[in-house]
Amino acid sequence: xxxxxxxxxxxxxxxxxxxxxxxxxxxxxxxxxxxxxxxxxxxxxxxxxxxxxxxxxxxxxxxxxxxxxxxxxxxxxxxxxxxxxxxxxxxxxxxxxxxxxxxxxxxxxxxxxxxxxxxxxxxxxxxxxxxxxxxxxxxxxxxxxxxxxxxxxxxxxxxxxxxxxxxxxxxxxxxxxxxxxxxxxxxxxxxxxxxxxxxxxxxxxxxxxxxxxxxxxxxxxxxxxxxxxxxxxxxxxxxxxxxxxxxxxxxxxxxxxxxxxxxxxxxxxxxxxxxxxxxxxxxxxxxxxxxxxxxxxxxxxxxxxxxxxxxxxxxxxxxxxxxxxxxxxxxxxxxxxxxxxxxxxxxxxxxxxxxxxxxxxxxxxxxxx
Amino acid sequence: xxxxxxxxxxxxxxxxxxxxxxxxxxxxxxxxxxxxxxxxxxxxxxxxxxxxxxxxxxxxxxxxxxxxxxxxxxxxxxxxxxxxxxxxxxxxxxxxxxxxxxxxxxxxxxxxxxxxxxxxxxxxxxxxxxxxxxxxxxxxxxxxxxxxxxxxxxxxxxxxxxxxxxxxxxxxxxxxxxxxxxxxxxxxxxxxxxxxxxxxxxxxxxxxxxxxxxxxxxxxxxxxxxxxxxxxxxxxxxxxxxxxxxxxxxxxxxxxxxxxxxxxxxxxxxxxxxxxxxxxxxxxxxxxxxxxxxxxxxxxxxxxxxxxxxxxxxxxxxxxxxxxxxxxxxxxx
Numbered sequence: 001x002x003x004x005x006x007x008x009x010x011x012x013x014x015x016x017x018x019x020x021x022x023x024x025x026x027x028x029x030x031x032x033x034x035x036x037x038x039x040x041x042x043x044x045x046x047x048x049x050x051x052x053x054x055x056x057x058x059x060x061x062x063x064x065x066x067x068x069x070x071x072x073x074x075x076x077x078x079x080x081x082x083x084x085x086x087x088x089x090x091x092x093x094x095x096x097x098x099x100x101x102x103x104x105x106x107x108x109x110x111x112x113x114x115x116x117x118x119x120x121x122x123x124x125x126x127x128x129x130x131x132x133x134x135x136x137x138x139x140x141x142x143x144x145x146x147x148x149x150x151x152x153x154x155x156x157x158x159x160x161x162x163x164x165x166x167x168x169x170x171x172x173x174x175x176x177x178x179x180x181x182x183x184x185x186x187x188x189x190x191x192x193x194x195x196x197x198x199x200x201x202x203x204x205x206x207x208x209x210x211x212x213x214x215x216x217x218x219x220x221x222x223x224x225x226x227x228x229x230x231x232x233x234x235x236x237x238x239x240x241x242x243x244x245x246x247x248x249x250x251x252x253x254x255x256x257x258x259x260x261x262x263x264x265x266x267x268x269x270x271x272x273x274x275x276x277x278x279x280x281x282x283x284x285x286x287x288x289x290x291x292x293x294x295x296x297x298x299x300x301x302x303x304x305x306x307x308x309x310x311x312x313x314x315x316x317x318x319x320x321x322x323x324x325x326x327x328x329x330x331x332x333x334x335x336x337x338x339x340x341x342x343x344x345x346x347x348x349x350x351x352x353x354x355x356x357x358x359x360x361x362x363x364x365x366x367x368x369x
Numbered sequence: 370x371x372x373x374x375x376x377x378x379x380x381x382x383x384x385x386x387x388x389x390x391x392x393x394x395x396x397x398x399x400x401x402x403x404x405x406x407x408x409x410x411x412x413x414x415x416x417x418x419x420x421x422x423x424x425x426x427x428x429x430x431x432x433x434x435x436x437x438x439x440x441x442x443x444x445x446x447x448x449x450x451x452x453x454x455x456x457x458x459x460x461x462x463x464x465x466x467x468x469x470x471x472x473x474x475x476x477x478x479x480x481x482x483x484x485x486x487x488x489x490x491x492x493x494x495x496x497x498x499x500x501x502x503x504x505x506x507x508x509x510x511x512x513x514x515x516x517x518x519x520x521x522x523x524x525x526x527x528x529x530x531x532x533x534x535x536x537x538x539x540x541x542x543x544x545x546x547x548x549x550x551x552x553x554x555x556x557x558x559x560x561x562x563x564x565x566x567x568x569x570x571x572x573x574x575x576x577x578x579x580x581x582x583x584x585x586x587x588x589x590x591x592x593x594x595x596x597x598x599x600x601x602x603x604x605x606x607x608x609x610x611x612x613x614x615x616x617x618x619x620x621x622x623x624x625x626x627x628x629x630x631x632x633x634x635x636x637x638x639x640x641x642x643x644x645x646x647x648x649x650x651x652x653x654x655x656x657x658x659x660x661x662x663x664x665x666x667x668x669x670x671x672x673x674x675x676x677x678x679x680x681x682x683x684x685x686x687x688x689x690x691x692x693x694x695x696x697x698x699x700x701x702x
Contacts, residue, residue, distance in 0.1 A: 027480070027483065027484065030484065031483065031484060031486060031487065032487075079467060079471075081471070130657065130661070134661045134664060134670075135660075135661070135664030136657060136660045136661055136664060137660075139406070139467070140602070140605070140606055140609075140656065140657070140660055141657065141660075143602045143656075144602075144653040144654075144656050144657045145653075147599065147649075147650075147652075147653040148650055148653050148654070151646060151647070151649045151650050151653075152650075154646050154649075155644060155646045155647055158644075158646055159644060159646070275475055278471065279472065279475065282468055282471075282472065314486070315482060315483050315486040315593075317479050317482035317483040317486075318479075318483050319479075320475060320476070320478070320479030320482070320483075321476065321479040321480050321483050323479075324472055324473075324475050324476030324479055324480075325476060327472050327476075328454070328469070328472045328473065328476060331458060331462075331464050331468060331469060331472065332457075332458055332462055332464070332469075334462075334464070335458065335461070335462025335463055335464050336462060338462075338463060339461075339462065339463070
């Protein structure tokens with residue numbers, strides 16, 4: 001590789017970041033604010049003290065869980081947009097457990113988590129069955145099931161689970177203290193249990209995808225379901241198992257939101273984290289071990305953005321814009337890199353990213369038989 | 370027919386208009402072989418920009434006509450630009466169209482919320498009510514179809530123009546060939562990718578127009594969370610339900626709007642006690658049901674329940690195959 005090629009490669013790596021900063025600065029100026037101040041506030045919001053850092057970790061935990069789950073479904077070639085609804089169902093099921101079961105905390109929390117995993121997995125397998133049995137593309141099944149989970153949550157909050165003083169559709173009454181995940185300490189309010197669980201999940205999924213037959217079958221199903229089936233891979237079972245695993249992990253993420261972040265079930269308790277997780281996985285193109293790192297940056301951005309409203313009266317949707325711009329720019333600049341590589345100007349960076357055109361969004365006969 | 374029923378049907382036609390325009394736009398795009406998945410974001414963004422443009426121009430002292438026209442143009446431009454990014458990403462940069470479209474869905478919605486933050490809940494210009502003089506006096510049809518505004522009338526024209534263009538014109542033949550058999554179209558001298566850029570941008574501009582139809586007419590103004598959130602996904606599903614055929618697509622849009630109207634009627638009927646919250650499930654359940662109905666596997670399963678002679682007929686009506694090259698890349702060798 002010549003010096004010029006190295007430089008060009010470096011430029012293409014930095015391009016998305018620089019472009020995103022420039023674009024968002026223009027947008028910030030457009031609404032009449034000062035970009036430098038905004039970026040300072042973002043940093044402050046995420047890292048000013050241990051409390052803020054704990055906030056970042058509290059965003060990182062559910063985001064990482066959902067992202068790790070999505071690595072599994074993407075590996076199986078599935079666009080699991082339904083992850084958001086799977087989180088919500090996890091939250092709903094965990095809330096049910098917290099409202100009904102009376103047990104000592106050390107016993108109750110594992111049960112709550114297990115119940116939440118069940119809820120998320122059920123919602124995930126529904127997406128899968130709609131696809132494999134009824135030919136509904138997982139994107140549409142997922143979008144509809146997300147909406148249904150949200151409506152169901154609002155129904156519970158404004159109906160059967162409403163606070164005794166009447167339903168304002170804001171939240172259920174707070175769950176009793178013994179049902180909630182305990183904090184590490186007052187200065188550093190993080191759930192150690194959830195933190196450990198997340199790290200274990202990362203390791204387990206990494207190993208399972210790499211070194212087991214299940215992981216191999218997922219990959220075969222994702223790359224080419226038809227030939228995988230001909231080679232004897234049970235593709236339907238493989239796809240469904242991916243959705244079950246992802247749903248279960250998203251379920252934990254949802255439980256975390258209601259049992260730690262909040263202390264009650266609320267509409268949109270998932271906070272859009274499922275959609276952010278999809279963006280995280282698009283960024284890391286399914287490299288499991290990069291997920292926690294990228295998720296941390298995203299968590300810092302979103303935690304930092306809560307500061308914008310207070311300090312600058314700016315809408316915190318800026319975080320969505322920044323994140324979306326970065327992912328879009330990375331996608332596009334990867335394309336640019338490949339194009340240039342084809343012409344031999346840049347050394348082969350990454351080969352082809354793993355997001356090849358997958359089954360088009362159609363009603364075509366499912367390839368699962 | 371009583372007046373109340375006519376009113377309801379009239380409002381169905383009005384409320385279906387953005388869905389009609391957006392799903393026809395997406396039909397054109399997908400017929401050329403490109404999936405623009407960003408609809409749910411780009412409708413929201415173009416609605417916001419259309420409103421803000423019209424509002425700002427009218428604040429500067431311009432007439433309401435000029436400000437509305439500029440608002441509509443801004444919305445269409447926004448829709449076209451988002452669609453073009455999908456096309457550039459999918460064609461020139463060889464990315465997965467679904468991935469680019471999904472990112473743009475979120476990005477456009479975020480942009481709308483961020484850029485529109487100083488324009489929420491303020492009154493602005495709206496497209497005037499304009500009954501068509503003679504047609505609106507026709508009994509029954511007049512009140513239902515001809516007592517609306519320009520967006521609605523435009524959607525009628527669009528239905529026929531789209532159909533004519535796709536199925537009765539030479540260029541439409543080329544357009545469909547690009548989406549079905551790009552190699553064959555290429556061999557015949559059609560510039561496949563150029564066609565795809567053009568029709569993706571055109572479809573996107575129509576999606577933008579649908580956004581303007583919301584913010585300048587049906588749900589005037591701008592608010593967060595945006596009132597039309599979710600309708601982009603429904604428009605995408607309607608395209609599939611409609612089998613990529615303009616008439617059936619429009620039928621799907623009116624069907625959805627009718628069921629929505631039905632749910633508001635049910636809410637106002639005291640005899641039926643169902644939680645109004647649960648009525649919000651209706652569009653989504655319906656979306657899944659219709660997709661199951663038209664998917665090949667689903668059709669077969671349902672058909673087996675029918676008596677034999679009807680089976681074949683129903684199969685032909687329900688079955689619809691997507692453009693064969695939908696979502697794939699074409700590179701001239």
